[in-house]
Amino acid sequence: MGESDEQLAERLARQAGQILLDLRARGDLDGKALGKAGDEQANAMLCRELRAARPGDALLSEEEKDNVARCAQSRVWIVDPLDGTREYGEGRSDWAVHVALAIDGIATVGAVALPGLGLTLTSGAPPALQPANNPPKMLVSRTRPAAEAVFVAERIGAELLAMGSAGAKAMAVVLGQADIYLHTGGQYEWDNCAPVAVAQAAGLHVSRADGAPLRYNNRDTYLPDLLICRKELADEVLRVAGEYRPAS
Template identity: 85%
Template sequence: MAETDGELAARLAAAAGDILLNLRQAGAFEGKALGQAGDEAANAMLCREIRAARPGDGLLSEEESDNVARLDQSRVWIVDPLDGTREYGEGRSDWAVHVALAVDGVAAVGAVALPGLGLTLTSDAPIPLAPANAPPRMLVSRTRPAAEAVFVAERLGAELLAMGSAGAKAMAVVRGEADIYLHTGGQYEWDNCAPAAVAIAAGLHVSRADGSPLRYNNPDTYLPDLLICRKELASDALRYAGEFVANP
């Protein structure tokens, strides 16, 4: 039986995670050199396997030169071989592998591997949402918390929870560890396509910070902002984010 897109995404994300874990455990590299070696090894496998399994689809990877032919294709795989290079190099667990398929600009299929936790979350098999935290927990960058996110957290009465990579933060909301992830510091399509697909399948609110939908396979791959949160928090989060923009 042919492998579905979701099965392919999950298998490859998990396999890339294994490559990264094995490389780190081997001890031949440290710090930034480890991150670079991990990016290269995981990317080589992901791109090779996607091209072999889906030769008619487009491909966009953080670690590959962009092929603009993807713009004429309906189905485009969008991958980040190592999201959270700093955390990976530091031996932390809050890093991820992203494998997604965008169809006509929509994040249709996604798998996010969290190798440090031994988990792979997918859009094909969403996990049930856990009960909301009280007070709500809001994720921010562990190195540079955005002023807008801090502002929204204060208005919501939310506790701040610092974490590493974008994928780890998004999956923390999916897993119920947190309730809201607002990012306004700038991302690219590979940073959030797979997390968005998994979060949508789990029943969460997913949008730009102004409430507009996320669109993929654009000529310019920069996506400056993102909101992933429980649906009951979305209206207030968007309103407060708008207040911050209007009165920074």
């Protein structure tokens, strides 16, 4: 019997992560050049292996030319070979590899490798939720914290934590290092499909910032916003986020 979808996603996320670690350890590239080479090498492996293992499925990758014919298919693999290129190039640990399978628009299978931490989290075997932090901890971008997230944190008394990639932030909530990840600066499907699949499986709330469900395999792959948080905080976060009004 062959690999399950969950096993395939986990194996490929781990392998891509190892490619990226090995490339960085060579030491002959750094910064943007390292990020570009890492993206290319990890993506080539992921796309080759997915097409070989699941030839009947569609594929959407940040690093591949999109074919909108995928929209007519039920199953589409959505991958980000290197989420957090800046952090990877800077030698940090808060970057990730995303391998996800969306079925009929739903993030169904996901693996998020955090190679810098030696971890791979999956929808097939998510970790048990840890006790909530008190006060709650809320994740924001380390380079451009969203004004809406800062507003919500102030209103609910949350402590802000700055972190790199989307996958690293989402997995920090899964691991109990934080409680809320609200992103309103825009992402693409490959930025959050795998993290959403893992977060859902772990028992967290996932939605758009207005509470609407997240849908994948759209013709337009842009996703304006995202909320991943503990279920007991979701109603309050959504209410307060709805009160935010940008400064004119």
